[in-house]
Amino acid sequence: MSFYTSLSGLKGAQTDLSVISNNLANVGSTGFKKSRAQFGDLFASAPTQTTKMISGQGTRLNAVVQQFTQGTxxxxxxxxxxxxxxxxxxxxxxxxxxxxxxxxxxxxxxxxxxxxxxxxxxxxxxxxxxxxxxxxxxxxxxxxxxxxxxxxxxxxxxxxxxxxxxxxxxxxxxxxxxxxxxxxxxxxxxxxxxxxxxxxxxxxxxxxxxxxxxxxxxxxxxxxxxxxxxxxxxRANVDVTEELVALISAQRNFQANAKAIETASNMTQAIVTIR
Incomplete structure (x- = not known):
């Protein structure tokens, strides 16, 4: 399950990177309004299960929301x-x-x-x-x-x-x-x-x-x-500094989820090779 949880994190980080990249690409576009990706967690349980013993199942994209703030x-x-x-x-x-x-x-x-x-x-x-x-x-x-x-x-x-x-x-x-x-x-x-x-x-x-x-x-x-x-x-209401910080954060999220997948793969490989 950790593979799919981290995979959803990878897809979320990729979507976040795409939205931020679009904002940065349109810094010079007249009247452009920036957007923000909003995510929500995935959680599911059966009626007979206690939620205290269940971890989340990843993230999903709720919406790409436009920010209609005043531009310069x-x-x-x-x-x-x-x-x-x-x-x-x-x-x-x-x-x-x-x-x-x-x-x-x-x-x-x-x-x-x-x-x-x-x-x-x-x-x-x-x-x-x-x-x-x-x-x-x-x-x-x-x-x-x-x-x-x-x-x-x-x-x-x-x-x-x-x-x-x-x-x-x-x-x-x-x-x-x-x-x-x-x-x-x-x-x-x-x-x-x-x-x-x-x-x-x-x-x-x-x-x-x-x-x-x-x-x-x-x-x-x-x-x-x-x-x-x-x-x-x-002018576009895009703050380049703010977008660059968000870009670094999205990149770190992507790398962390990729590392989690790699760790889960190593654990699975270690179990398979036990004699």
Whole structure:
């Protein structure tokens, strides 16, 4: 039995090493959130057995849990580089026919050939409708629309767009060559009751699940969503020193379990060779 107990320890240490390695590999990934492997012990006994005479049977992986702590904000020189200081997520929608909705902390947005503001996977950032005073008129996800930069002032194709700004509350304002302004909407943001239940899909994007609960959609500065910082990006929340210490610990665990298997093998060999 000690072989299988130590084998489960080897597999656990290997999983721990994989999770830590993934964290370290993504130190430079914008909006990345580190993960932690959580383990539990295995124990089983029959009703007629006393638990005081039974040892455990090893370990198993309970979950790889994401840690949604705030990453450091790093300044950039692009208006459409957006960072969140808070617990919110940007909402982006993919191309039809799937039009898959994903949530991201990676605010490295850019403009494509159709003048849509898209994220790193090509999904379009969503805006919420606002009135003339800049107040959100609907927080339903179905009412959110694609962020598209206008080429010219409304009603006057000879006046070009010269600037776009994003406020800390997510209000997007377009400025034209004649000095006029136009409010385009507010950046749609989402929060979740259980962030750890989100399903990662890569590139610092997540999808909602039954474990995370449905998204609560609103604009920045409301509830736990936080504020939006234009001209900044959120770095990965990975502490390299902490991960290296955890890496050493996982390596020691692996070596200890390997040594236990070797010891059990030597004991078995000694018993077999008794004459």
């Amino acid at each position: 904000l790093e300044a950039s020189d692009k208006t459409l580089d957006l960072a969140i200081a808070g617990e919110g997520f940007f909402v982006s929608r993919g191309d039809p026919p799937r039009a898959a909705v994903t949530y991201t902390r990676n605010g490295a947005f850019q403009v494509n050939a159709n003048r849509q503001v898209v994220d790193t996977i090509g999904s379009t950032l969503q805006l919420l409708p606002v009135d003339a005073a800049g107040n959100v008129t609907s927080t339903a996800l179905s009412s959110a629309f694609d962020f598209v930069l206008p080429a010219n002032a409304p009603g006057n194709p000879t006046v070009a767009l010269v600037n776009v700004s994003v406020g800390i509350d997510g209000l997007v304002t377009a400025t034209y060559a004649d000095g006029s302004d136009e409010v385009l909407g507010k950046v749609a943001m989402a929060s979740f009751t259980a962030q750890e239940g989100l399903r990662p899909v890569g590139d610092s994007h997540w999808q909602s699940t039954g474990d995370s609960g449905p998204p609560a959609i609103d604009a920045a500065t409301n509830g736990p969503l936080g504020t939006i910082r234009s001209g900044a990006l959120e």
